[in-house]
Amino acid sequence: MTRVFSGIQPSGVPTLGNYLGAIRNWVPLQDQAEAIYCVVDLHAITVWQDPAELTRQTREMAAALIACGLDPQRCILFVQSHVRAHAELAWIFNCVARLGWLNRMTQFKDKAGKNQEASSAGLYVYPNLMAADILTYHATKVPVGDDQKQHLELANDIAQKFNHDYGVEFFPTIEPLIQGVAARVMSLRDGTKKMSKSDPSDQSRINLTDDADTIAMKIRRAKTDPEPLPDHMAGLENRPEARNLVGILAAITNTLPENVLREHGGQGFGAFKSTLADALVAHLQPIAGEMKRLLDDPGALDSALHVGAERARAIAEPIAARAREIVGF
Ligand code: ADP
Numbered sequence: 602m603t604r605v606f607s608g609i610q611p612s613g614v615p616t617l618g619n620y621l622g623a624i625r626n627w628v629p630l631q632d633q634a635e636a637i638y639c640v641v642d643l644h645a646i647t648v649w650q651d652p653a654e655l656t657r658q659t660r661e662m663a664a665a666l667i668a669c670g671l672d673p674q675r676c677i678l679f680v681q682s683h684v685r686a687h688a689e690l691a692w693i694f695n696c697v698a699r700l701g702w703l704n705r706m707t708q709f710k711d712k713a714g715k716n717q718e719a720s721s722a723g724l725y726v727y728p729n730l731m732a733a734d735i736l737t738y739h740a741t742k743v744p745v746g747d748d749q750k751q752h753l754e755l756a757n758d759i760a761q762k763f764n765h766d767y768g769v770e771f772f773p774t775i776e777p778l779i780q781g782v783a784a785r786v787m788s789l790r791d792g793t794k795k796m797s798k799s800d801p802s803d804q805s806r807i808n809l810t811d812d813a814d815t816i817a818m819k820i821r822r823a824k825t826d827p828e829p830l831p832d833h834m835a836g837l838e839n840r841p842e843a844r845n846l847v848g849i850l851a852a853i854t855n856t857l858p859e860n861v862l863r864e865h866g867g868q869g870f871g872a873f874k875s876t877l878a879d880a881l882v883a884h885l886q887p888i889a890g891e892m893k894r895l896l897d898d899p900g901a902l903d904s905a906l907h908v909g910a911e912r913a914r915a916i917a918e919p920i921a922a923r924a925r926e927i928v929g930f
């Protein structure tokens with residue numbers, strides 16, 4: 602059976618971007634593959650996280666994943682730091698990956714900003730840890746948003762170099778699964794930047810925990826241009842904010858942007874935004890409610906995550922042990 606792996610950082614409240622670009626696509630894979638999903642706290646500390654907040658956000662992220670439809674009975678759901686094999690294999694990969702490869706990673710440049718010298722070494726080698734996450738399960742399919750494509754190419758380079766240098770056929774080739782019209786949801790304040798839970802401005806994103814009024818307010822204030830909506834796709838060219846809002850409505854109502862334009866073309870943003878806000882509220886409110894219910898019983902959540910970690914270790918440990926042997930440890 603195909604083995605699928607994906608992860609999400611507990612570095613803030615999950616956003617609409619995380620939901621449409623990643624989490625929502627993880628749900629059906631539970632029944633089509635052996636699905637392994639992970640709250641990647643080791644990745645989160647590549648930038649500063651307050652310890653108590655990290656603990657809280659890790660639980661909150663797990664609750665969000667379950668509320669969005671991940672079922673700990675039908676997938677393996679766990680916290681990255683609970684399975685030591687990730688960090689161990691990541692160290693081996695630090696010694697396989699080349700600096701030149703890491704220098705090409707655009708996410709590091711985006712996240713480190715102008716002050717690269719002051720960013721953590723962990724942020725720089727983040728893609729090596731991501732390669733370890735996937736390869737310590739010999740997973741071959743990775744459902745991610747469009748922003749992670751470059752990291753998956755690097756993971757394949759690492760796997761190939763490891764196999765080549767040690768003369769083994771050990772690590773498989775990984776394929777990204779990038780799905781749907783919302784593979785890249787953009788910021789509500791700047792149509793050229795992706796929506797991110799770690800963006801300093803809360804107005805730039807819809808959080809899965811936002812209440813109905815907050816969602817409506819954020820959509821109302823979302824940046825747009827003065828033109829009405831076009832009735833065909835070509836009319837969205839050079840209008841990143843309009844394209845983004847149309848893409849979001851299409852994704853949330855399970856249709857194509859073309860169909861959204863056929864229905865709403867000619868409309869001003871006032872009317873369109875109110876339709877969009879209503880659709881978002883209808884879709885996201887049940888998720889927020891379920892998250893709240895799950896977070897009321899942290900003991901049950903923690904024990905589900907511990908069972909998940911045990912199941913994950915049962916797959917990861919033998920693969921890590923074999924990697925150790927291959928290296929000569
Ligand atoms: P973030 O950048 O919000 O902190 P993560 O790095 O934790 O998100 O990524 C978790 C998953 O969510 C990844 O698969 C990533 O590709 C996806 N993702 C993150 N932001 C977006 C977005 N704006 N649009 C679509 N997918 C996204």
Ligand code: NA
Nearest residue numbers: 708748749797
């Ligand atoms: Na990301």
